[in-house]
Amino acid sequence: MTAQIIALRNITRQKKRTFLLGGAIAFGILVITVINGLTSGMVKNVKDNFSHLLAGHIFIQGTEITESGKTVSVIRDDTLLRDIIRDLDVDDKYLTKRSSTISTLIFGSKELMQRIDGVAWSEESYFKERLVLKEGNIDDIAEPNALILSSSAAQKLGIHVGETLLARVRTLTGQQNVGEFRVIALTQSTDIMGELSSYVHLDYLNSLINLKNGEFMSFNIYLEDMEKMDMEANKIFEMLSEKAQVYPREVEQEQTEDDEPPMHGMFGMFAADDVEEPWEGTKYKLITLNDIMSQVMSMVNVLNVIGFIVFLILLLITMVGITNTFRMILIERTREIVTMRAIGMQKSGVRNIFFMEAIYIGLIGSFAGIILAFIVIAVLSFINFGLDNPLFIFLNNGKLTLNVSFLNIISYIFIIGTISLLAAFFPAERAATLDPAKALGTHY
Amino acid sequence: MKKILLILGMATCLFSSFAEEPDLDAILSQIDIMGTFNDNDFSSVLTMVSDDPEEGREVRKVNQFRRDKDDKFLMLILEPKTQRGQGYLMIDENLWLYDPESRKFTHTSMKESFEGTDARHSDFRNHTYKEDYKVVSWEEGRLGKYDVFILNLKGRHDEVTYPFQKIWVRKDNSLILKIEDYSLNNRHMRTSLFPGYAKVGDKYIPNKMLFIDQLVKGRKTQITMTKISLDKLPDSVFTKAYVERVNQ
Numbered sequence: 144m145t146a147q148i149i150a151l152r153n154i155t156r157q158k159k160r161t162f163l164l165g166g167a168i169a170f171g172i173l174v175i176t177v178i179n180g181l182t183s184g185m186v187k188n189v190k191d192n193f194s195h196l197l198a199g200h201i202f203i204q205g206t207e208i209t210e211s212g213k214t215v216s217v218i219r220d221d222t223l224l225r226d227i228i229r230d231l232d233v234d235d236k237y238l239t240k241r242s243s244t245i246s247t248l249i250f251g252s253k254e255l256m257q258r259i260d261g262v263a264w265s266e267e268s269y270f271k272e273r274l275v276l277k278e279g280n281i282d283d284i285a286e287p288n289a290l291i292l293s294s295s296a297a298q299k300l301g302i303h304v305g306e307t308l309l310a311r312v313r314t315l316t317g318q319q320n321v322g323e324f325r326v327i328a329l330t331q332s333t334d335i336m337g338e339l340s341s342y343v344h345l346d347y348l349n350s351l352i353n354l355k356n357g358e359f360m361s362f363n364i365y366l367e368d369m370e371k372m373d374m375e376a377n378k379i380f381e382m383l384s385e386k387a388q389v390y391p392r393e394v395e396q397e398q399t400e401d402d403e404p405p406m407h408g409m410f411g412m413f414a415a416d417d418v419e420e421p422w423e424g425t426k427y428k429l430i431t432l433n434d435i436m437s438q439v440m441s442m443v444n445v446l447n448v449i450g451f452i453v454f455l456i457l458l459l460i461t462m463v464g465i466t467n468t469f470r471m472i473l474i475e476r477t478r479e480i481v482t483m484r485a486i487g488m489q490k491s492g493v494r495n496i497f498f499m500e501a502i503y504i505g506l507i508g509s510f511a512g513i514i515l516a517f518i519v520i521a522v523l524s525f526i527n528f529g530l531d532n533p534l535f536i537f538l539n540n541g542k543l544t545l546n547v548s549f550l551n552i553i554s555y556i557f558i559i560g561t562i563s564l565l566a567a568f569f570p571a572e573r574a575a576t577l578d579p580a581k582a583l584g585t586h587y
Numbered sequence: 588m589k590k591i592l593l594i595l596g597m598a599t600c601l602f603s604s605f606a607e608e609p610d611l612d613a614i615l616s617q618i619d620i621m622g623t624f625n626d627n628d629f630s631s632v633l634t635m636v637s638d639d640p641e642e643g644r645e646v647r648k649v650n651q652f653r654r655d656k657d658d659k660f661l662m663l664i665l666e667p668k669t670q671r672g673q674g675y676l677m678i679d680e681n682l683w684l685y686d687p688e689s690r691k692f693t694h695t696s697m698k699e700s701f702e703g704t705d706a707r708h709s710d711f712r713n714h715t716y717k718e719d720y721k722v723v724s725w726e727e728g729r730l731g732k733y734d735v736f737i738l739n740l741k742g743r744h745d746e747v748t749y750p751f752q753k754i755w756v757r758k759d760n761s762l763i764l765k766i767e768d769y770s771l772n773n774r775h776m777r778t779s780l781f782p783g784y785a786k787v788g789d790k791y792i793p794n795k796m797l798f799i800d801q802l803v804k805g806r807k808t809q810i811t812m813t814k815i816s817l818d819k820l821p822d823s824v825f826t827k828a829y830v831e832r833v834n835q
Contacts, residue, residue, distance in 0.1 A: 209745070210744075211744060211745075211746055213746075249802050249803055251804070252639075252640035252641055252803055252804055252805055252806075253641060254641070254803060309802055311776075311802060313698070314745070314771060316745045316746055317696055317698040317746070317748070318698070318742075318745060318746075318747065318748065318749070318750050318770075318771055319698070319748055319749055319750075319768070319770050319771070319776055320770045320771040320772060320774075321770045321772065321774040321776060321802065350772075351771075351772070353745070353771065
């Protein structure tokens with residue numbers, strides 16, 4: 144107890160020194176906490192954005208070869224896929240069938256690129272419930288050429304509910320086609336993906352992209368728990384590969400300059416590709432949200448590593464600072480230390496005073512850094528970068544999301560505590576082993 | 588009197604049904620032959636003026652190189668300066684877009700529009716009407732001062748950009764004067780006019796083209812072709828390395 148009181152008194156006696164050492168530690172904690180919070184928030188936003196856009200966590204695409212030897216995305220019958228999901232008892236929340244295309248919407252002289260999703264409305268009642276409408280009536284979706292547009296897209300086109308627009312689309316093999324849609328409702332754009340997407344009847348979209356009624360491009364599985372994504376995907380892939388032709392999963396991870404993006408069909412950017420080794424029937428391609436995110440994750444990992452290296456460099460500098468400071472403290476307080484030793488203080492008592500001082504500086508710096516980090520995070524969270532920002536995919540409705548992990552914070556405090564103790568170890572050891580008689584003799 | 592009119596009417600119908608039907612396949616072949624340079628390389632400079640009711644007017648200059656016998660072409664953008672060096676290279680049945688900023692080639696499609704204009708990449712290669720389309724109906728007509736065949740075409744396969752086309756072809760030399768492009772659901776999408784042709788060797792090439800968007804009112808692109816040459820081009824022109832090199 145005495146050691147703690149003396150240590151506390153010592154660090155308050157040298158306020159400037161304590162402030163500088165604690166400040167360096169606080170800066171390190173601030174940097175690493177903000178970077179980690181930022182990257183973790185980015186990952187969450189990207190995952191949320193994509194899972195909403197693609198209506199699922201696991202995606203199965205069917206691929207067939209056309210008469211001219213090109214590949215097109217199509218699933219003509221989903222019985223096999225539904226059977227596999229039932230047999231494996233996959234923990235799904237809901238299943239969706241989607242056809243998608245990137246189209247140019249035209250209203251008067253205005254044009255806007257939009258992703259159009261064909262939704263089987265009769266089978267996706269939950270989706271109707273999830274759409275937040277700003278204007279219009281969802282019941283009008285019964286009209287075959289009904290279109291649900293985001294309010295911001297409607298604003299850009301200058302179109303209102305009830306008016307009709309044209310859509311320039313391409314068929315699966317790239318032919319030109321034109322759709323005519325009546326806007327029946329406008330959605331409240333809650334995120335960038337919502338703003339980019341429009342929803343129409345699956346069958347009408349199929350007729351435009353040259354698919355038949357009942358066919359679709361992607362079978363999506365929305366899981367109850369996103370964390371089970373890879374496990375469930377592996378199970379499905381294993382059974383699917385026993386019953387049908389499949390693309391190897393690992394091919395999806397690597398992409399060369401000459402390849403199309405592995406999931407280009409998912410975004411409606413389908414194009415007829417040439418085939419090197421032909422096959423008959425449908426060949427399936429299984430992709431998870433994590434596969435799609437692999438490049439984002441690599442970037443996030445790089446950012447985290449950079450943040451951690453900055454943190455370690457700052458700690459190293461701080462450690463040298465603490466060691467030097469304690470060596471100076473040793474010289475400054477030699478009289479005090481040997482006096483305490485002369486009146487009966489044990490070596491361990493002296494050592495503990497040094498250790499406690501180091502721990503206190505570390506803790507004060509850490510807590511100050513955490514408080515500062517939370518202030519920075521709060522300020523950053525309030526900044527609206529807008530939905531037109533090129534980094535929109537990392538944002539939640541134009542704003543940064545910062546996910547702070549308390550486990551990480553505790554581990555950083557532990558690292559700082561350990562390093563502070565190590566930094567103080569040699570000066571503490573020297574102070575503890577000072578010979579009172581010799582030391583006093585040196586001073587007097 | 589009624590009987591006479593009826594007989595005359597029937598005779599007219601009978602006569603017209605015996606009117607000589609032109610060799611429609613031969614017309615399509617002739618169109619292909621006229622627009623294909625199999626014996627020479629071809630190069631020119633294109634000036635494209637695009638009018639958009641929202642974006643205003645944009646002017647581009649493009650260097651065009653063609654080697655029809657190998658089905659290769661290269662389009663290099665000269666102007667505007669912000670896009671200078673950007674290239675479209677067609678080799679081995681693949682169309683590549685080169686971006687000098689990122690120094691990367693990306694795959695693109697012949698069916699895409701050229702730089703957001705009303706022209707498509709496929710408009711800059713040799714014609715393949717015989718292979719791609721069949722004539723489903725025809726009529727005779729007049730366009731300006733020329734007698735023309737008006738041919739309604741349907742794609743032979745699902746790879747053609749426009750599944751249906753209506754073309755106005757001069758009777759005397761099989762030059763196309765006008766094209767209407769229709770979508771898969773038969774909606775008129777684009778009108779192309781070819782008011783001027785240049786004679787190059789024994790071939791004709793349209794040196795003035797006008798593409799009018801029928802879906803967006805007021806959108807059109809006018810193309811003028813100058814510096815036409817049939818001089819042999821080095822083989823290296825049709826390579827990725829060349830496209831990269833001209834940007835250094």
